[in-house]
Amino acid sequence: MSRVEIIAVGKEILRGKTLDTNSNWIAQRISALGGKVARITVVDDLIPEIVKELKASLNNRSKVIITTGGIGPTFDDRTLEAVARATRRRLILKQEALNLITQRYRELKQRGFVDSEELTPSRKKMALLPRGSTILPNSVGTAPGIKLSSKGTTIFCLPGVPAEMKAIFEESLVRELQNTIGKQFFQERKVSVDLGDESRLAGVVDQVMRQVSGVYIKSFPSHFGKEVQLPLGITASGNTQKEVEDLLRKAIERLKEELERIGHSLKEFPEE
Amino acid sequence: MSRVEIIAVGKEILRGKTLDTNSNWIAQRISALGGKVARITVVDDLIPEIVKELKASLNNRSKVIITTGGIGPTFDDRTLEAVARATRRRLILKQEALNLITQRYRELKQRGFVDSEELTPSRKKMALLPRGSTILPNSVGTAPGIKLSSKGTTIFCLPGVPAEMKAIFEESLVRELQNTIGKQFFQERKVSVDLGDESRLAGVVDQVMRQVSGVYIKSFPSHFGKEVQLPLGITASGNTQKEVEDLLRKAIERLKEELERIGHSLKEFPEE
Numbered sequence: 001m002s003r004v005e006i007i008a009v010g011k012e013i014l015r016g017k018t019l020d021t022n023s024n025w026i027a028q029r030i031s032a033l034g035g036k037v038a039r040i041t042v043v044d045d046l047i048p049e050i051v052k053e054l055k056a057s058l059n060n061r062s063k064v065i066i067t068t069g070g071i072g073p074t075f076d077d078r079t080l081e082a083v084a085r086a087t088r089r090r091l092i093l094k095q096e097a098l099n100l101i102t103q104r105y106r107e108l109k110q111r112g113f114v115d116s117e118e119l120t121p122s123r124k125k126m127a128l129l130p131r132g133s134t135i136l137p138n139s140v141g142t143a144p145g146i147k148l149s150s151k152g153t154t155i156f157c158l159p160g161v162p163a164e165m166k167a168i169f170e171e172s173l174v175r176e177l178q179n180t181i182g183k184q185f186f187q188e189r190k191v192s193v194d195l196g197d198e199s200r201l202a203g204v205v206d207q208v209m210r211q212v213s214g215v216y217i218k219s220f221p222s223h224f225g226k227e228v229q230l231p232l233g234i235t236a237s238g239n240t241q242k243e244v245e246d247l248l249r250k251a252i253e254r255l256k257e258e259l260e261r262i263g264h265s266l267k268e269f270p271e272e
Numbered sequence: 273m274s275r276v277e278i279i280a281v282g283k284e285i286l287r288g289k290t291l292d293t294n295s296n297w298i299a300q301r302i303s304a305l306g307g308k309v310a311r312i313t314v315v316d317d318l319i320p321e322i323v324k325e326l327k328a329s330l331n332n333r334s335k336v337i338i339t340t341g342g343i344g345p346t347f348d349d350r351t352l353e354a355v356a357r358a359t360r361r362r363l364i365l366k367q368e369a370l371n372l373i374t375q376r377y378r379e380l381k382q383r384g385f386v387d388s389e390e391l392t393p394s395r396k397k398m399a400l401l402p403r404g405s406t407i408l409p410n411s412v413g414t415a416p417g418i419k420l421s422s423k424g425t426t427i428f429c430l431p432g433v434p435a436e437m438k439a440i441f442e443e444s445l446v447r448e449l450q451n452t453i454g455k456q457f458f459q460e461r462k463v464s465v466d467l468g469d470e471s472r473l474a475g476v477v478d479q480v481m482r483q484v485s486g487v488y489i490k491s492f493p494s495h496f497g498k499e500v501q502l503p504l505g506i507t508a509s510g511n512t513q514k515e516v517e518d519l520l521r522k523a524i525e526r527l528k529e530e531l532e533r534i535g536h537s538l539k540e541f542p543e544e
Contacts, residue, residue, distance in 0.1 A: 014309040016300030017482050019293065023314075028288030037286040039321070040314035042295070049311070056328065210289055 002063035002181035004030050006040045007053050009069035009079050010160055013042045022068045022165055028209060029169065032216030034183030034237035038062070045070050050082035054155075058086065062153055063181055066173075069160030071143045073122040079157055080146070084130035087150040097127035097135050097144050104142045136172040140164045147176065154180055170218075183237040185244045191252060192229040195264040201230065204262075208254045214238070215251040229267065274335035274453040276302050278312045279325050281341035281351050282432055285314045294340045294437055300481060301441065304488030306455030306509035307336070317342050322354035326427075330358065334425055335453055338445075341432030343415045345394040351429055352418065356402035359422040369399035369407050369416050376414045408444040412436045419448065426452055442490075455509040457516045463524060464501040467536040473502065476534075480526045486510070487523040501539065 012018040027037045043049045057065045070079030109117040126143045136145035141164040148155045158165045205217045218233040236247035284290040299309045315321045329337045342351030381389040398415045408417035413436040420427045430437045477489045490505040508519035
C-alpha cells in the first residue's frame with residue numbers, strides 16, 4: 001500500500017494551544033481512499049525544521065506528502081519556501097495564483113470583510129510558489145493550495161484552517177489521490193437521513209466511521225433548515241469489489257441502527 | 273529553552289480512528305512548565321519506524337523525549353524494544369517492575385477485573401526494560417513507565433491510555449521536568465470554585481488555558497458530589513518571579529470572569 005505522510009506546521013499545536021484535528025481528519029480520509037498514513041509530524045513554523053521533516057519524508061520514499069498550515073499571508077507562513085528548499089526549486093510568482101488571490105480580495109472587499117483589495121506584499125506572497133507547482137483553488141479562503149511532484153513523491157500543501165483544508169481536499173485531492181494511492185476498487189453510495197440537525201448527526205456519523213474502519217461518511221450541507229432529508233455520501237475502497245460492497249453495507253446498517261436508536265431513519269437510493 | 277520532542281506510537285492514530293489528544297495535553301503541560309515542544313511525531317507500532325524517529329530526536333539534541341503508547345502487554349507493544357535498539361542497550365528483566373506488575377494483577381484479580389493473576393509471558397514482557405531504566409510507577413494501570421538517560425537526552429516512555437499517561441506524568445514527570453527543562457521560577461496557586469460539575473468546569477478551564485499561554489490549570493477530583501467547592505491548582509513558570517505572578521494573576525482573573533458569566537464564583541486561598 002502506498003505510503004502517505006502528513007506534516008502539520010504550526011507553533012500553536014506545539015504550544016498545546018491548538019489540538020491538531022486536521023491530521024486526524026486527513027488520516028480518516030486517506031484510510032477510506034485506501035491509502036496508509038505512515039507518519040504524522042508536527043513542526044514549528046521555522047524553515048530549517050520544515051525542510052528537515054520534508055527531507056525525511058522524501059527519504060522515506062513516501063508516495064504522497066500532505067502539509068497543512070503555513071501558506072497564508074503572514075510572516076510566519078513559511079511552508080512554501082521550505083518546500084522550495086527541500087525540493088531544490090526556486091520560488092516564482094505564479095500569475096494564475098495571483099489572479100485567484102486578486103479576485104478573492106475583490107470579493108472580500110465587496111462583502112466588507114477587508115478594508116482594501118490592494119495586493120500588499122504579504123498577500124502577493126501567497127502567489128510565490130515553488131517552480132513546477134500546480135494550483136489547487138481555495139473556495140473558502142484566500143491562500144490557494146499547491147501540488148508539486150518531486151522524485152516520485154507528490155507533495156500537496158494545504159492551509160491550516162480546517163474549513164479551507166477540507167474544501168481543497170474534497171475539491172482537488174480526492175480525485176488526485178484515487179489515482180496515486182487508491183486501492184483498485186472505490187465506490188460511493190448516497191443515502192439520506194431524516195435528521196436535519198447536523199450537530200446531532202455528527203455524533204452518529206463519527207461513531208460509525210470509528211466502528212467501520214475504511215469508510216468515510218460525508219454530509220452535504222443542507223440549506224433547508226431542520227427536519228428535512230439530509231443527504232450523506234458514504235465512500236469505501238478495497239482490493240475487491242466485494243470488500244468495498246461489504247464495507248458500504250456494514251456502514252449503512254450501523255447508521256440505520258444508530259439512527260433508529262434516537263428515533264430517526266435512513267433512506268437508501270438505488271445504486272448508480 | 274530546552275528542546276522537548278514527543279513521539280506518539282500507534283496505528284490507531286495513523287488510521288484516523290483515534291484523535292491524538294495525548295500530545296496536545298503533554299504540549300500544554302510542557303509549556304506551563306517552561307519547556308518548548310519542538311516536534312511531535314506519530315508513528316506506526318513497528319520497531320524500525322519507532323527507532324528511526326527516536327534516532328532523529330536524539331540527533332536533534334532534544335533535552336527530553338516523551339513517548340506515549342506501546343508499553344503494554346500485547347504483541348504490538350514494541351516501544352521499549354525500539355528504545356533499547358535506538359540507545360544500543362539490552363532489554364533486561366527488571367525485578368522491581370516485575371514486583372509492581374505482580375502486585376497490580378493480584379489487585380485486579382481480587383477486584384474481579386481479570387480472571388487470573390498469573391504472570392503470562394505477555395504480562396511479564398512489561399518488565400523487560402532497556403538496561404539503565406528507572407521505573408515510573410503506574411497508579412492507574414498495569415504497565416509502568418520508564419525513564420532512561422542517553423547522551424544528554426532523557427527519554428520518558430509513558431502508556432498510551434490517557435488516564436495512565438496523565439497519572440504518571442503528574443506523579444513522576446513534573447518534578448523531573450522542573451529540574452531538566454523548567455524555567456527558573458515556578459509557582460503553583462490553589463483556588464476553589466463553587467462549580468462541582470466537572471464537565472462544565474472543563475470548558476471554562478480549557479478556554480482560560482488557551483487564552484493565558486503558559487499556565488496550566490489542574491482540577492483535583494472531588495468525591496463530594498455536585499454543588500461543592502472544587503479545588504483547582506494553577507501553575508506557571510517564567511524567567512522572573514514577576515512574570516510568574518503576572519501569569520497566575522491573569523489566569524485567576526479570567527477564571528473569575530468566565531465563572532461569573534455562568535453564575536458561579538472563585539475563592540482564592542492565602543498564598544503559601
